[in-house]
Amino acid sequence: MGRxxxxxxxxxxxALDLIWSSSYGSVSVDxxxxxxxxxxxxxxxxxPSKADLALAAYEAHWEQKRPLLDAIxxxxxxxxxxxxxxxxxxRESQQVLFEKFGHVCGCPYANVGAELATQDDRIRCKSxxxxxxGLRYLESAIADAQREGSIHVADxxxxxxAVGTCLMGLVFxxxxxxxxxxxxxxxxxxxxLLGAAVPA
Amino acid sequence: MGRxxxxxxxxxxxALDLIWSSSYGSVSVDxxxxxxxxxxxxxxxxxPSKADLALAAYEAHWEQKRPLLDAIxxxxxxxxxxxxxxxxxxRESQQVLFEKFGHVCGCPYANVGAELATQDDRIRCKSxxxxxxGLRYLESAIADAQREGSIHVADxxxxxxAVGTCLMGLVFxxxxxxxxxxxxxxxxxxxxLLGAAVPA
Numbered sequence: 001m002g003r004x005x006x007x008x009x010x011x012x013x014x015a016l017d018l019i020w021s022s023s024y025g026s027v028s029v030d031x032x033x034x035x036x037x038x039x040x041x042x043x044x045x046x047x048p049s050k051a052d053l054a055l056a057a058y059e060a061h062w063e064q065k066r067p068l069l070d071a072i073x074x075x076x077x078x079x080x081x082x083x084x085x086x087x088x089x090x091r092e093s094q095q096v097l098f099e100k101f102g103h104v105c106g107c108p109y110a111n112v113g114a115e116l117a118t119q120d121d122r123i124r125c126k127s128x129x130x131x132x133x134g135l136r137y138l139e140s141a142i143a144d145a146q147r148e149g150s151i152h153v154a155d156x157x158x159x160x161x162a163v164g165t166c167l168m169g170l171v172f173x174x175x176x177x178x179x180x181x182x183x184x185x186x187x188x189x190x191x192x193l194l195g196a197a198v199p200a
Numbered sequence: 201m202g203r204x205x206x207x208x209x210x211x212x213x214x215a216l217d218l219i220w221s222s223s224y225g226s227v228s229v230d231x232x233x234x235x236x237x238x239x240x241x242x243x244x245x246x247x248p249s250k251a252d253l254a255l256a257a258y259e260a261h262w263e264q265k266r267p268l269l270d271a272i273x274x275x276x277x278x279x280x281x282x283x284x285x286x287x288x289x290x291r292e293s294q295q296v297l298f299e300k301f302g303h304v305c306g307c308p309y310a311n312v313g314a315e316l317a318t319q320d321d322r323i324r325c326k327s328x329x330x331x332x333x334g335l336r337y338l339e340s341a342i343a344d345a346q347r348e349g350s351i352h353v354a355d356x357x358x359x360x361x362a363v364g365t366c367l368m369g370l371v372f373x374x375x376x377x378x379x380x381x382x383x384x385x386x387x388x389x390x391x392x393l394l395g396a397a398v399p400a
Binding site for chain 1: 221222223225226301303304305306310311313314315316317318319324327328331358361362364365366367369370372373375376377378385389392393
């Protein structure tokens with residue numbers, strides 16, 4: 001109950017928000033404690049370091065996000081529609097962040113991977129792992145689309161990687177241009193990569 | 201002559217190397233001065249701030265890189281071969297960085313854009329501008345390939361953006377996986393995006 005018992009969760013939320021809307025390097029443990037309303041001593045009770053908090057915050061974010069992704073990529077949904085809903089969901093999430101923070105904030109896992117891959121191998125591995133979890137959804141949808149004859153790709157895992165790569169590139173470009181509109185290119189680019197007909 | 205007269209160049213080189221191989225946020229003005237062998241007072245003689253140095257370092261990097269890109273994208277080279285050589289050049293550059301720093305370091309413009317887009321609008325704009333300069337090469341090659349009938353795309357600038365986006369995504373993934381081999385996917389993905397035949 002109350003402020004003490006949910007201190008860990010408040011630290012996780014504050015870390016995710018602060019790092020996502022700025023960068024890992026620009027956010028201090030003091031900043032995170034201040035935003036979470038948690039004393040620094042308590043911080044170190046929960047987490048040995050800022051990196052440990054970040055790792056836990058990304059895992060918590062994944063767990064929060066997973067029911068939405070499970071619904072989008074449900075085998076009950078026709079596979080090409082899963083991909084279309086996913087493209088829409090990416091646009092909507094970035095729009096929400098843009099309205100909250102005044103900036104396109106990009107993907108939290110990709111951001112921290114891009115920033116820290118050469119410096120912190122635990123964070124690099126976590127970023128890779130989380131992005132690979134996303135690929136499993138894409139692989140399953142692409143394999144189902146292939147089986148029903150909607151697309152024909154030579155190699156399903158390679159096609160999923162290409163789609164995931166294209167997403168990362170576009171979300172990144174959207175962030176650098178600070179323009180959510182860039183993400184309208186996601187669905188046609190995905191369809192082009194899969195050799196599917198692109199609606200006019 | 202000597203150490204004083206090339207202090208500005210040494211600061212530019214040190215900033216590029218340090219930021220590229222780690223991140224903007226993790227590198228201090230002291231680190232840069234120390235690596236460059238330049239006193240901090242001299243730093244502020246040349247640059248009002250770390251951000252100003254970074255902006256100048258990226259511009260200097262572009263000027264250094266430009267003759268190679270001009271040669272790769274020369275109108276004397278058949279357009280599909282330009283794209284192929286460019287894919288190869290991206291792999292080779294990342295391999296050189298990997299051998300120098302022990303890590304896949306990614307694209308310097310994309311890295312700093314991803315890290316700072318929400319925090320520093322001058323750096324965000326510079327990253328966008330430099331990435332757009334790269335797009336001009338791609339647009340020209342794709343337009344020439346279209347004119348000679350090697351490919352047929354509906355919209356040349358959109359195709360160039362898709363190829364550039366795919367590059368950014370792949371270079372980023374290569375960095376997060378710390379695996380230069382990921383970049384072998386670049387050429388087949390580019391060909392797929394352009395609807396060209398992918399060699400077996």
